[in-house]
Amino acid sequence: MDSTEKKRNAAKASLEFIEPGIVLGIGTGSTVNELIEMLPTVRDRIDKLVSSSKASTEFLQQHGFDVSTLNEAGDVDLYIDGADEATKRLHLIKGGGGALTREKVLAGAARRFVCIVDETKLVGMLGSFPLPIEVLPMAQVFVAHKLLKLRAQPIWREGFVTDNGNHILDVHDLNISNPLEMETRLNQIPGVLTVGIFAHRPADVLLIADDTGVREMRD
Numbered sequence: 001m002d003s004t005e006k007k008r009n010a011a012k013a014s015l016e017f018i019e020p021g022i023v024l025g026i027g028t029g030s031t032v033n034e035l036i037e038m039l040p041t042v043r044d045r046i047d048k049l050v051s052s053s054k055a056s057t058e059f060l061q062q063h064g065f066d067v068s069t070l071n072e073a074g075d076v077d078l079y080i081d082g083a084d085e086a087t088k089r090l091h092l093i094k095g096g097g098g099a100l101t102r103e104k105v106l107a108g109a110a111r112r113f114v115c116i117v118d119e120t121k122l123v124g125m126l127g128s129f130p131l132p133i134e135v136l137p138m139a140q141v142f143v144a145h146k147l148l149k150l151r152a153q154p155i156w157r158e159g160f161v162t163d164n165g166n167h168i169l170d171v172h173d174l175n176i177s178n179p180l181e182m183e184t185r186l187n188q189i190p191g192v193l194t195v196g197i198f199a200h201r202p203a204d205v206l207l208i209a210d211d212t213g214v215r216e217m218r219d
């Protein structure tokens, strides 16, 4: 089974969490795009939709959905999104697609966060995937120097501007043995908007697709 098929299976399994009358948050990325393609099959269950990126909003609109802002929608019942890495504690690295800030807002606003991945994303410890950090452009060099002091290697995602008009540093070789502590620590650096570690607000349910099917993990 190829990776697209696994992503599709994880996405399909998440449809079961979409209950009638729901305010649904939709994340960003190739796994979520598989979900968006299936979403018309449960259209009648969805009251309102909110999205974590311009790309997902556009794709949802192409599938005939109206997309509300979070301010219009109020509470989010369920947020479904992918991840770049996930642990069995349901801590995540997100932001490979650069949408981490709005993703963190929607995850934080949601009563339930279901994360959909294929088995390649499951890791023993976060950090092999370079950690995305969204930074204010004027603070980029300052933040990079702070990260160098942590013996990490920040690389500017050159030519990429987030939906919020900011820059991304992809941080290599960072020791994330304690995701909660590292998320808190990096959040203290002035100029950091969002850290791609999702530990303070982890997933509630992880749906992992492999060759044999989709298994569910909860903390």
Ligand code: 5RP
Pocket: 027, 028, 029, 030, 031, 032, 081, 082, 083, 084, 093, 094, 095, 096, 097, 098, 099, 100, 103
């Ligand atoms: C975007 C993200 C995505 O969830 C993450 O990059 C996973 O993407 P994909 O489903 O394409 O592997 O955090 O900012």
